[in-house]
Amino acid sequence: MKSLMFVKPGELRFDEVDEPQILEPTDALVRPIASTTCDLDHHVIADKTPFSTFGPFPLGHECVGRVVAVGEECADFRVGDAVGVAWHIACGTCAQCAIGHPARCLRHGDAQYGLPVNGMWGGTFDELVRVPYADYNLAKLPDGIDPIHLASIGDNLALGWETVMPSVEGITDPKVAVFGGTGSIGLYAVDVAVHCARAHTVYYDDDPVRMDVAARLGADVHDINGKRDKDFHVAVDASCDPDRLRAALVSVVPEGTVNSVGIYFEDVSLPMLALYQRGVNFHNGKGMARPNMTPTLRAVADRTLHPELVTSGIYDWEQIPDVLTGPNAGHKPIFVLGD
Ligand SMILES: [Zn+2]
Ligand SMILES: [Zn+2]
Incomplete structure (x- = not known):
């Protein structure tokens, strides 16, 4: 599959990498429908963060997608579900996760998608994403709402x-x-x-x-x-x-x-x-995402929120490197992955 790599400030490219696999029975695999940048990603690309010297690494930690495989202990999701993915890697059951602090997960620390911290989990500009503890880290998207504008639900939107x-x-x-x-x-x-x-x-x-x-x-x-x-x-x-x-x-x-x-x-x-x-x-401090994804999605479902007004542009997947390193990346560019 293709994985978007941050190479160095101002340079992104797609690399061919191995697809992730189900490794634990609580895993799921998600193929992005649409992915977007966290505000931080723009600063990484613009050489404004310490991460900017760490390339190459897979970039991106916000996406919505469709479940394409589930481990045998994954109870709440099935193949075909449209889901949002929390940006960090959290077990959902440790003492910090249990009180609503999954970004402080005692088992996984700072681990997350799209930045080289505490293990490599790939990025959400990959064509396939492994989600551990899927029952915890995934959130079902509401029916009848265009999922594209929800691409940020796993981080900035929540x-x-x-x-x-x-x-x-x-x-x-x-x-x-x-x-x-x-x-x-x-x-x-x-x-x-x-x-x-x-x-x-x-x-x-x-x-x-x-x-x-x-x-x-x-x-x-x-x-x-x-x-x-x-x-x-x-x-x-x-x-x-x-x-x-x-x-x-x-x-x-x-x-x-x-x-x-x-x-x-x-x-x-x-x-x-x-x-x-x-x-x-x-x-x-870091956003906790998962506990806030549920009420946010509820407010989207009843049309109280308007994430579509925040979207600054919708682009094809192939355009990711050019748009994100170009002069008009916008404050919330969303990239759609075709079938
Ligand atoms: Zn972020
Ligand atoms: Zn935890």
Whole structure:
């Protein structure tokens, strides 16, 4: 089969590799219907991460697909099911998985698709993907919904739910800020904040394309460099920009919550006294995906969410290297694998 390899910054290619096999009775094999980039992948390709020097390795950790084989202990899925695949490798039963932290799985640590960490699991731009603990790591896609726009369900799309919904629980008339910049995550968060949390949602950015999407999703959109409100119950930092992170941290009400999903590979200085005086609950860490995939898919099924508005372009599989290394990759390009 073909596997998309990240070779070095600005260079991707398809390599011919062996197809994965069912190795454990709890495995399933999934053939992608559509795959997409995590916002992080664009930074890998652009030489903005430590991973950018580790090539060649298979890239990609977001896909929806169809189950083509199941191990004999795989009980919840059968051949032909349309599924989303969680981005990380998690057992589903260890002490961390059991409390909803599969990205902290005690058996598999940082293992994931599409980055060279803790073993090689291939990437979701492979033509076939081995999914361990399939009953846990797969989620059935809703009937009657075009699966293509759900390609991000195993990571960024579910992260929209994760960064907003638990943090607004119990708040009447929530007000949510989203600081954009990484690409798609902030936009998925806007969709959740506006339509699931029914929050007054303000989106800050300076990119006209993303700002237009945020406006179509129902946010009040403001230039990041203008005046900003400081009375948000929840702020989502999806920027990967230290200045925007600092702005997010001082934008919340006392004892408000800031969830940061932009990855900072360097130390960032923070206004600690201001955070002390304000009282800020700050979370910075990997998205958990699987526990958030189910409620996200439910909201997609009942048409509460609009992931199709976040999709920046739909392309053929063969176009992956050219589109992703080109000048117009977009914030959420989705690639469709033909039969
Ligand atoms: Zn990711
Ligand atoms: Zn685990």
